[in-house]
Amino acid sequence: MIGTVVTPLNIDVTTSMVAVVTVLAVLVVSLATLARPSRATITWGAAFALGMLGAYLWLGGYELDDPHLRAGASGILLDFEPLVWLGLRMYAGRRVRWTPTVAFMLVCPAALVLTAGTVAYPAVFRVSFLAGSVFAGLIVLELLRLHRVPRDITMPLMLASGVFVVLAIVAAASVLFAGGLTSTQQLTVLRGVNSVGTLVMSTCAAFTLVLLVRVGAPGPADDGGAMGRVRHRLRRAQAQNDQGWSLLDVRLDDPEVLREASSTAAFALISERFHDDIEASLPAIADVHRIDDGRALVLISGAEEVVRHHIRSMLGRISTIDRDEQVSRIRVSASVGWASTAVCGHDLDVLAASAAEAAARAEADGGDRWARAASATSPTTLER
Incomplete structure (x- = not known):
């Protein structure tokens, strides 16, 4: 055996x-x-x-x-x-x-x-x-x-x-x-x-x-309102092969520092002015979605030169410090991430992720500038 x-x-x-x-x-x-x-x-x-x-x-x-x-x-x-x-x-x-x-x-x-x-x-x-x-x-x-x-x-x-x-x-x-x-x-x-x-x-x-x-990346939460309209517009643009749309991720530079350096009321004024400046510097056709006190997502249509002009106008307006006496002693600036449908496609989540990474790159480079996403995953080109 x-x-x-x-x-x-x-x-x-x-x-x-x-x-x-x-x-x-x-x-x-x-x-x-x-x-x-x-x-x-x-x-x-x-x-x-x-x-x-x-x-x-x-x-x-x-x-x-x-x-x-x-x-x-x-x-x-x-x-x-x-x-x-x-x-x-x-x-x-x-x-x-x-x-x-x-x-x-x-x-x-x-x-x-x-x-x-x-x-x-x-x-x-x-x-x-x-x-x-x-x-x-x-x-x-x-x-x-x-x-x-x-x-x-x-x-x-x-x-x-x-x-x-x-x-x-x-x-x-x-x-x-x-x-x-x-x-x-x-x-x-x-x-x-x-x-x-x-x-x-x-x-x-x-x-x-x-x-x-x-x-998915945080930020482009679809609440059925503003972001729902953004998704719908992007789908229509994709169906018509319209590549002239861009998503901007606009962020207040160093919001934690600003919050610590000012009172609660002063920071609320800074936040409201930040969002008011975004609205005032963009055309009426742009979709602006407020994410939090120091961040907004913007869907805008136009040629590159037009979008670049609006971004520079927005940054200049945000950094102007002589309009409100209550917050005039506090230096405020913003960083913008720019993702276009011609480069990153029409998917809102991909656009938002690319714009977020570009905004982080602009902020890391000192803020008060914008960065463009060269592809869906590689933001480059820092400019002011």
């Missing part, structure tokens, strides 16, 4: 982490980055690709018992947080903060690799973990600011990021209360927490980010 020997398959948390992160990276790249390419989805795709690389390096370092490989993998896995945060700002059309992101992504892995195998490594790891939690906290803040996105979509990543912050603080404080554990034992615990945390964070991030992409 021939017997069959069955060897049990031993799958630990490290192997599970590699498998899960690989699947999630494929899902995000295919369902978000490739399905709807933009600066935000490309950044999120890069975050998951980097996370997948870190997971495989972690597995290699674990199998080879190489502390430097494990340290480098830990640093790469921590780089996931700032990239997700950066993508969220791009998605919302806000100013992109490259300096802290790039600095963390370079310094963190380098510091961990250089101190690997030394007595300083546990302390460096805790500091890096704590620094990464700052970006997790910023992720929560960005998600809370997405007012037009259903909360059940943002909740998974919001909760996971909040737990990340709590764990980082506990890990940093544990050095004061872990007198019975050696540094090696403490480090083993931190590595286990890092592995499980990577699984939870990447899973929640994949759910939230893919759903964010599927519901």
Whole structure:
């Protein structure tokens, strides 16, 4: 009689982490980055690709018992947080903060690799973990600011990021209360927490980010009123092959700073004047939709020279400071993102996303100017 020997398959948390992160990276790249390419989805795709690389390096370092490989993998896995945060700002059309992101992504892995195998490594790891939690906290803040996105979509990543912050603080404080554990034992615990945390964070991030992409960029919410008319006009223009339409994303520069520098009543006056200036500087045929106190979407018809003239007139009118004595001491300016149907097509969501990214680019370049979307995903050409 021939017997069959069955060897049990031993799958630990490290192997599970590699498998899960690989699947999630494929899902995000295919369902978000490739399905709807933009600066935000490309950044999120890069975050998951980097996370997948870190997971495989972690597995290699674990199998080879190489502390430097494990340290480098830990640093790469921590780089996931700032990239997700950066993508969220791009998605919302806000100013992109490259300096802290790039600095963390370079310094963190380098510091961990250089101190690997030394007595300083546990302390460096805790500091890096704590620094990464700052970006997790910023992720929560960005998600809370997405007012037009259903909360059940943002909740998974919001909760996971909040737990990340709590764990980082506990890990940093544990050095004061872990007198019975050696540094090696403490480090083993931190590595286990890092592995499980990577699984939870990447899973929640994949759910939230893919759903964010599927519901579309914030801003062009169709409430059946103004934006419903905009969609209808664009459909008619597409049916008639009319390429002479443009969507403008007009944003007040630094609204948070203006709000802090003025009283509630003064900021309300600034906001009302901002929207009044938009209305006054555009032809009556233009559709103006107020998004919030410091932002409006405008659908306008006309040749490029005509649209350019109206944009310059609008920016000049907004930045004029001698018309209202109540707000004359406060310098106000705006940034405009310009997406035309001739370049980006007639789909309102695509136009809005392109105009939002162009407006963010103009604001990042100093504000008080406009930027034109050269394609549906690559805003260029900054002008005043």
